Amino acid sequence: MKYIKNHLMFILPLMTILLAIEFYLVFDRSTHTYEKGLTEGYSMLVVAKKPVELSTFQALNQHIVAAKQLKRDSIVSEVAKGVNKSTKEAILKALPYFYNLSLDAYLHSSGLEEIKKDLESDPNIKKVETFGSSYKSSYKLFSFIKLTLKIFIVFMTIVSFFLIIKQMEIWKYAHKERMQVMEIFGAPMMLRSGVLFKVALIDAFFSTLLVSAMFFYIKFYWAGTSGIEIMMVNKDVLFKGSDIGILFASAILIVIIAVYSVVFSSKGVEE
Amino acid sequence: MSNVIHASQLTLAYGKGEKEVIKDANFSIKKGEFVFITGPSGSGKSTLLKALYGQLKPTEGSLVVGGLDLANIRQKKLQELRTHMGIIFQDYKLVNEWTVGKNVVLPLMIAGYATEIQETQARRLLKHVKLSDHADKYPLELSGGEQQRVGVARALAKNPVVILADEPTGNLDDYSSNVIWDLMENACQQLDTTVLVVTHKIPTIFSLPYRHFIIESKGVYEVH
Numbered sequence: 001m002k003y004i005k006n007h008l009m010f011i012l013p014l015m016t017i018l019l020a021i022e023f024y025l026v027f028d029r030s031t032h033t034y035e036k037g038l039t040e041g042y043s044m045l046v047v048a049k050k051p052v053e054l055s056t057f058q059a060l061n062q063h064i065v066a067a068k069q070l071k072r073d074s075i076v077s078e079v080a081k082g083v084n085k086s087t088k089e090a091i092l093k094a095l096p097y098f099y100n101l102s103l104d105a106y107l108h109s110s111g112l113e114e115i116k117k118d119l120e121s122d123p124n125i126k127k128v129e130t131f132g133s134s135y136k137s138s139y140k141l142f143s144f145i146k147l148t149l150k151i152f153i154v155f156m157t158i159v160s161f162f163l164i165i166k167q168m169e170i171w172k173y174a175h176k177e178r179m180q181v182m183e184i185f186g187a188p189m190m191l192r193s194g195v196l197f198k199v200a201l202i203d204a205f206f207s208t209l210l211v212s213a214m215f216f217y218i219k220f221y222w223a224g225t226s227g228i229e230i231m232m233v234n235k236d237v238l239f240k241g242s243d244i245g246i247l248f249a250s251a252i253l254i255v256i257i258a259v260y261s262v263v264f265s266s267k268g269v270e271e
Numbered sequence: 272m273s274n275v276i277h278a279s280q281l282t283l284a285y286g287k288g289e290k291e292v293i294k295d296a297n298f299s300i301k302k303g304e305f306v307f308i309t310g311p312s313g314s315g316k317s318t319l320l321k322a323l324y325g326q327l328k329p330t331e332g333s334l335v336v337g338g339l340d341l342a343n344i345r346q347k348k349l350q351e352l353r354t355h356m357g358i359i360f361q362d363y364k365l366v367n368e369w370t371v372g373k374n375v376v377l378p379l380m381i382a383g384y385a386t387e388i389q390e391t392q393a394r395r396l397l398k399h400v401k402l403s404d405h406a407d408k409y410p411l412e413l414s415g416g417e418q419q420r421v422g423v424a425r426a427l428a429k430n431p432v433v434i435l436a437d438e439p440t441g442n443l444d445d446y447s448s449n450v451i452w453d454l455m456e457n458a459c460q461q462l463d464t465t466v467l468v469v470t471h472k473i474p475t476i477f478s479l480p481y482r483h484f485i486i487e488s489k490g491v492y493e494v495h
Binding site: 177178180181182185186187 | 354
């Protein structure tokens with residue numbers, strides 16, 4: 001019972017840190033997908049006096065990835081219904097060139113303003129419409145969700161680190177005597193810390209396994225039947241095979257830091 | 272005979288700028304010698320012993336043990352040096368979660384001896400200290416005298432070049448103390464091991480010739 005309790009006291013905080021890491025990975029991937037969707041769905045409108053090439057737009061600002069010219073004929077036929085041909089031609093001649101510009105990322109509204117300024121510096125460009133207000137509100141909501149989740153993840157990690165520090169104190173109490181005696185008789189550090197490493201590595205392995213199993217279950221069993229649209233749509237980004245490697249490497253890193261801290265603080269002979 | 276321990280202008284203090292415990296001490300101890308170090312409480316006996324097993328670095332001067340200057344020794348060399356030492360403590364310093372047998376063969380375990388050799392040696396050593404039946408017991412199941420005999424057996428496990436003992440009989444009754452002195456005398460005589468004992472009082476029944484140093488007013492002086 002005591003054996004299980006000792007392991008759980010390290011496994012649980014370690015699992016929490018791994019959960020925080022996995023949450024971050026999943027969150028990062030899903031926000032990336034969402035952000036991509038928002039970016040693809042957004043475009044700014046540019047009105048130019050003469051035709052403009054994509055390279056010209058890109059020379060003005062590097063965030064521009066595509067420029068789609070709106071068909072002038074269809075604009076004229078929309079606005080000049082029932083007008084005779086010569087008048088239509090006159091309108092077409094006087095009509096400026098309209099472009100929908102796509103960007104490479106979901107930028108802050110100040111970023112949009114900068115693009116607008118860059119475009120307007122070209123005398124050929126008459127007007128730039130960024131649709132800033134609707135863009136700004138969805139960007140703010142998106143940023144707020146992002147920030148809230150990040151704070152939650154950081155908070156989880158901090159609390160878990162405190163629990164790990166507590167466990168390190170218990171380790172120190174339990175292993176100090178043996179490590180000091182071994183040190184007196186010339187045992188190298190790896191031999192002195194061997195038992196502790198073994199215990200901690202088992203815990204790291206089980207923590208990784210449990211967290212991976214949890215997300216594996218969420219991805220393959222729960223997400224599909226949850227009825228939550230965002231989960232069902234983003235099922236693929238919920239857990240990836242490479243995450244197991246990231247989680248195990250993180251667990252090992254935490255274990256190495258924790259064990260070495262205990263070993264170094266246990267050096268020297270107690271009076 | 273070559274010097275196993277040589278101190279020259281040795282000064283010991285806990286931390287830089289702290290009060291010195293031993294100052295400008297000069298002494299040499301040869302192979303196979305039995306040495307007692309006495310002195311009043313707080314005079315620096317245990318401090319000197321700590322310096323001898325590399326737990327405390329000399330503040331000034333040099334302290335050479337087994338040809339290695341402990342003032343400038345690297346960690347790796349110090350570990351190697353300690354494997355040739357047998358150290359005995361007043362409070363035994365046994366690992367309580369290990370059996371007596373495992374405690375005894377700790378130096379062999381560190382040296383990487385095979386398990387079979389460790390087991391054979393554990394039986395031999397425990398027989399030597401008359402604890403053959405206690406191999407599977409835990410230290411806290413033994414009396415103080417028995418625990419110290421385990422400590423002596425551990426110190427002898429790898430036929431050390433030098434045995435350093437800090438008040439080895441300080442917590443023991445007369446009978447147990449005599450057993451410990453006998454064991455250390457035998458080690459010195461039969462294995463030609465240098466034995467250096469820090470103690471309050473030299474035992475009255477002691478058959479071997481020995482040297483006696485006294486620590487007083489920060490100095491280490493030989494009593495003739």
